[in-house]
Amino acid sequence: MHLEEIAFHVGPGAHAVLLLDQAGWHGSAELIVPPNIALMSLPPRCPELNPVENLWQFMRDNWLSNRIFTSYEDIVDHCCFAWNALVEQPWRIMSIGLRQWAHGF
Numbered sequence: 807m808h809l810e811e812i813a814f815h816v817g818p819g820a821h822a823v824l825l826l827d828q829a830g831w832h833g834s835a836e837l838i839v840p841p842n843i844a845l846m847s848l849p850p851r852c853p854e855l856n857p858v859e860n861l862w863q864f865m866r867d868n869w870l871s872n873r874i875f876t877s878y879e880d881i882v883d884h885c886c887f888a889w890n891a892l893v894e895q896p897w898r899i900m901s902i903g904l905r906q907w908a909h910g911f
Contacts, residue, residue: 813840827856857903864902865892 809824816822822843826832828850839845853859869888875881892899 809838809840809843813842816842825856827859854905857905860902861892861899864898865889 812822812824820842824843824845826845826847828847831837832845832847848855853863865888869891870884873884875884
């Protein structure tokens, strides 16, 4: 459904390229990729190419590590807190995700 939604918003005559890490479900044989989308897998163990990996690490380092969770709900609550705390800091997201080498292309 997610790919269908993206495909719907791709302009007429345009083609979208989605960068993916190599999570197992990204390469499932059951995955239906619309014709106006191409999937491009990033190489393994290359966080410099996938800035969101650095965001997850920042969340773990600052809000989610060194804790004992008492229940599934406790895990979800802590994750929601961490996500909301990060979203309130757009400058932090920009600084973590910025790749100077990517500018100028």
